[in-house]
Amino acid sequence: MAETTLEAAHSSEAHEKMGFWRAYLFSVDHKVIGKQYLFLGLFMGFVGVFLSYVFRWQLAWPGSSVPLWGKVTAPQYYEVVTMHGTIMVFFVAMPVLLGAFGNFLIPLMVGARDMAFPRLNMASFWTIFVGSVLLLISFFVPGGGSHAGWTNYVPLSDASKYLPGNYWGGNLWLIALAIDFASVLMGGINFLTTAIAMRAPGMTIWRMPLLVWQELVASVLFMLSVGPLIAGVVMLLCDRMVGTGFFLPEKGADPLLWQHLFWFFGHPEVYVVAMPGLGIVQEILPVFSRKPIFGYRMIVWAVIVAGILSFTVWAHHMFVSGMNPVLAEPFSVTTIAISIPFAVMLFAMIATLWRGQITFSTPMLFALGALANFILGGVTGIPLGTNASDIYLHDTYFVIAHFHNTLVPTAIIAGFGGIYYWFPKMFGRMMNETLGKIHFIFTWVGFNMVFIPLFLIGIGGGQRRIYMSSVYTYYKPLQPLHVIATIGLLIIIAGQIPFLINFFMSMFRGAKAPANPWNATTLEWATDSPPPHENFHTIPTVVRGPYDYSLPGMQQDWAPQAASVQAGAAQG
């Protein structure tokens, strides 16, 4: 089946004949598409971080002129916070974790020649590209980008009288989001089909690497949750542009409907991002501690259980929204219960390190940093998921600090780890370790310097989405914490300079990478760096699970999944 759907040229000579446009821009090769997603995600990431720099500067030193921006007005403040959230979640985390890593790695890891539907794959990238461009254009339409917050609550986002002049910004926000969702749906269909139908001989589902599992669960979660929100987005667009009243109370609608649609998608969406990020960490930890992942099957089941539970918790975002308070009780219990599968995953990851041989290469540093902060993100979810304490903490900076400690470790810190780890496979060259370590220290220290103070601001009652904190006297003692946080952000930004230098210099000048620079076991390391046009010279036969490190009685401390054809991988 795979062979018949592959319409791309079938040899690497043909690849060279395709010319620049077919080979690099409108390619149907999953590896090229994965890199396209990576570049898009990185570019949008830098836009998103720039926006956070603008509003964090305003928060630390209200009313001062922000270098490279100028004075921030209140509408501009709400524009940059809205667009920061939208870009980072929908146009950075998803394209990088699903688009880049999912696309590049799933076929390689399961031993397929390409995705099941290569043209759909190309369409999915160009769809999100259009969405990204529309979202960026919205900065330049009259009134600027949406000011309604990344959650876009109605009726503020519905009738244009409530946000005067923001008509086109709000419309483009909705259109870009709908396009983004369509793109991820196309990608998800490909991920599922490829991993289900195109695995190499011997690659049973219980031999799939954990990253593949988590990409699959993430894709299923996305598919099952996004439908209601796509409908909601279209309805809201009709309200704004056609004059319907799906969400307008004066026409008899209930504004809470939007919140239910948004969070029914929004909570599984958090796991759509978190799971591939954890998957990356789980790929890196065994390699650099030379140990099997602890409890492979248990982790898979924990991922599946967490995925199922994620559909039962959405109203914890709405405890104080005005919904029936009795409903808050079951939602609080399910939310707290979701700590159980995540505790399984986190403890298993820590146990993987026990009696290992740990090397602190750059990918491992990012993986350990991600793990350390994901624990913090996990435990700080408890006071928010508990209805009684959420009455006080809801809509404060505690919420901001909590979800950044879940999403940044997975999407950004683990994402960087993944870049350092798979860069040799993607580009055939090694990245510089020293620059990588500097990048890690600045990013990780800076990140904690931003968000630990924000937890304290939240406990002090400091609200989010406040343009001028000086309006409130209770905010005064909290203000110095905002200054610390902003300095932390400046440290993060400074740390990205060595990354950019390293990334682009290594791409052209880095040392040539061998096929398997880390002595890793999974299938992507059983082919050239970078892999040839159809990934494998001959499709490998899989003979074992993905994490057989330090097997007793073996000379070398790793046993590749592929039956050995290469010299040196022979087990005897």
Add this chain to the structure above:
Amino acid sequence: MILGWLPQDVSTFGPNIDSVLKLIIYVVGTAFVLAEGTLLAFVILYRRREGGRAAFVPGESLRQLAWVLIPVVIVAILDVAIDVRAKSVWELVKEESPAPGLTVKLAALQFGWEFTYPGPDGKFGTPDDLVQTTFLTVSAGQVIRLLMTSKDVIHSFYVPQLRLRQDIIPGREIPAWFEATQPGKYEIACSQLCGNSHFAMKGILRVLSPEDYQQWVSQHWPKSGAGTGKSASSARPSLSGKEG
């Protein structure tokens, strides 16, 4: 230490909410320190040594998995403890509503607050209603019931010192209650993004001692029933014991 950042606590249910927060911070704080401590210890103890070899511990047997599953069971038990403690506090704040000494209608709008008192006759919609903007004046030790509506978008009534937050949805009347314990001036903040001047949508909660409150009533309320003390607008006849 962390809870030292909490603002002053001036409502009757505030200590209950703080106690839930305290319980959670102790529980998750301990879990956090243990998990991070173990992580750090492993990273230091098991760093690579020349000629060393890692142990082969796949974690497939129940015997090995117990190292993860037993801590997870402890997590689950602590989860239940948190659920149980939180349930009673949530019900106290959001579900049970004690008989009010005074009912005030609150209208939120871009970007301000309007408070309507029932006036001496204790009924809304009569000529002796008193409307105040920005300032909500109440007596300490009196149960205040708020009936909240919005004139435009979603707002949220938030007073950090009361530990009370409740969103206000247009098209509905949303109830809330509190009883302040200490006289003083506290800020009312809108806590749901409501437009470009959301940050400036501030009101003031003025809690007076019962005597000062009586004086305020006699100065500001329209004279007709002259403070009969009959103030509850709901069907419930009970008073909180203080003049309304």
